[in-house]
Amino acid sequence: MGLIFDANSDQQRRAFAERAVLRYWLRQPSIAARYGDKGRQRCVEDMLYTLVYLEAAVSTGSMELFRDYVTWLRSIFICFEIDVDDLTGTLETLQEIFIERGDFIQAEYLDDSLRLLDGMEDVPASRLTEDNPFGTMAEDYLSRLLAQDQPGATDLIFNAADAGIPISNLYMNVLQPSLREVGRLWQMNRVTIPQEHYFTAATKTIMSQLYPYLMRGPSGGQRLIATCIDGELHEIGIRMVCDVFTMNGWDAVYLGASIPVKEIVSLVELERPDVLALSVTIAPNLPKASALIGAIRSNPHCDGTKIMVGGYPFNCCPDLWRRIGADAFARDATSALTWANLRFPQTA
Ligand code: B12
Structure with missing residues (x-):
């Protein structure tokens, strides 16, 4: 339902993305000076990403999915100090091209996000919420792993398991929220990709070490x-x-x-x-x-x-x-x- 391109048509999608970026760049001569040729390639990659999200949302009839994507993208623009007007302009250009092509469903999805753009949250809320019964432990786990202290984070979890806290509680209230929080911090440009990867790798190791506690x-x-x-x-x-x-x-x-x-x-x-x-x-x-x-x-x-x-x-x-x-x-x-x-x- 509502597919923009033939299935697996990467070439078509890329040509479309290039056309859309070119159209926006021709309208905004200052953008070429700001981002240069490398920047244009980057914009094409970002446009491709937007197109595959749009296709996924349209093919599952989920307007809110595309809205969520645009909210996420807008917050990345804000946190990485990229001009949000360029996001608006790019989405408007995309919408215009869809209307010209007669792809009205896609244009409607873009219209929805464009209408709500200004009201979208600038930065996502913390994933370490106050109602978490293990909130302090989750914060502790997060700060230990952000300080590359895997032994300390391991001790924290194993001491809790040894004290009888069920593994499912540790998963749901410590590992899950802190992983989501590290994702949020990455999205906000406050942790680096290596920090996020270290966090994930250490958490996977800790989960593997917990296996004797799983007790089938x-x-x-x-x-x-x-x-x-x-x-x-x-x-x-x-x-x-x-x-x-x-x-x-x-x-x-x-x-x-x-x-x-x-x-x-x-x-x-x-x-x-x-x-x-x-x-x-x-x-x-x-x-x-x-x-x-x-x-x-x-x-x-x-x-x-x-x-x-x-x-x-x-x-x-x-x-x-x-x-x-x-x-x-x-x-x-x-x-x-x-x-x-x-x-x-x-x-x-
Ligand atoms: C770790 C991580 C990675 C790791 C994953 C490593 C690994 N071995 O799993 C790596 C580095 C590979 C990665 C890559 C990417 N990531 Co990532 N990643 C994360 C991060 C920080 C944590 C994921 C996690 O483990 N969460 C904790 C678990 C426990 O939560 P969960 O996955 O939601 O699972 C629970 C429930 O959802 C549910 N559940 C899950 N599956 C199922 C299945 C069934 C049947 C049921 C019933 C329930 C269920 O139960 C689970 C346990 O309670 C998230 C942040 C976040 N919010 O989750 C970003 C995040 C998901 N990633 C994101 C992105 C953008 C990417 C990349 C596209 C980045 C890039 N440009 O390369 C790539 C895509 C890779 C790909 N093709 O899959 C974004 C997605 C944003 C969006 N709008 O879609 C997030 C949200 C980060 C962010 N805040 O921006 N990522």
């Missing part, structure tokens, strides 16, 4: 396969989902990041899990998630497997899971378990 509960006979869609590199969230299921007696298998659609279908066909848990963070990966769901639905050998989805775009558009044809959605690992336990009570 008595098996309830339910089966889960947990995976990221093709192209998706954000895999910590789905790993948490899988761990929480494991701790609660599910026979849960975690496949990791970016698994091709065909391979996931074959595995579901072979293993027939009760639930396939599918994670998507980057909205342009949504069309592949829809394709996977379609392929599973049309395969009679996959009958009986329920498809649950989750991740960033679903948390920002609560209705999106229905529109891509999933059976369920959960905001986080513990609510996913609640849904799955109700749907599949223990049999063993």
